[in-house]
Amino acid sequence: MTKYVMWGSYCADVLEKRAPYRQAHLDGLAKQKEAGTLITIGPTKDLTKVFAIYEAPDEATVRQLVEADPYWQNGVWTEYDVLEWIQAL
Template identity: 80%
Template sequence: MTKYIMWGSYCEDVLEKRAPHRQAHLDGLAQQKESGVLITIGPTKDVTKVFGIYEAESEDIVRQLVENDPYWKNGIWTEYTIKEWIQAF
């Protein structure tokens, strides 16, 4: 399967705004990890950007996962891009 990277941005005041959606977000990520589609995901230390690595059959699948995440649906993630990734090592 193909690997994809997701790079996105967080909203202003993310720590406060994400609170009501955090558990649903984490539960969804845990399911993705368990299924093997999510390799890793997390924020930058300053909590302005999010970075994830996925392994999926298509970019559309990754887009669906991102856009169905509570953080996207509730404006915690404000933009994102997905690129096919070649793991050299």
Template identity: 70%
Template structure:
């Protein structure tokens, strides 16, 4: 399958704002990883952006 790269920018104060959503977010990433669609994901060193690599049939995937 083709590989796709996703990237984006975090909002200001992301480390403080993410707490209430973090558990559900990590659970969703775990499901994606277990299904084989998510290869890797993570923030940049300065936590201003993230990058992810997906293995998918096409660019659009409904979760």
């Protein structure tokens, strides 16, 4: 399968805004990880960006996962981009 990277941005008040959605967000990520679709995900230290690596059949699958996430649906993530990734090493 193809690997994809996702870069996104967090809203300005991320710590407060994510609180009601955090557990649902983490539960969904755990399911993606167990299924082997999500390789890794996490925020930058300054909590302005999010980075993820997915392994999926196509970009549309990754976009569906991102857009189904409570963080996207509730404005915690404000924008994102998905790019096909070539793992060199």
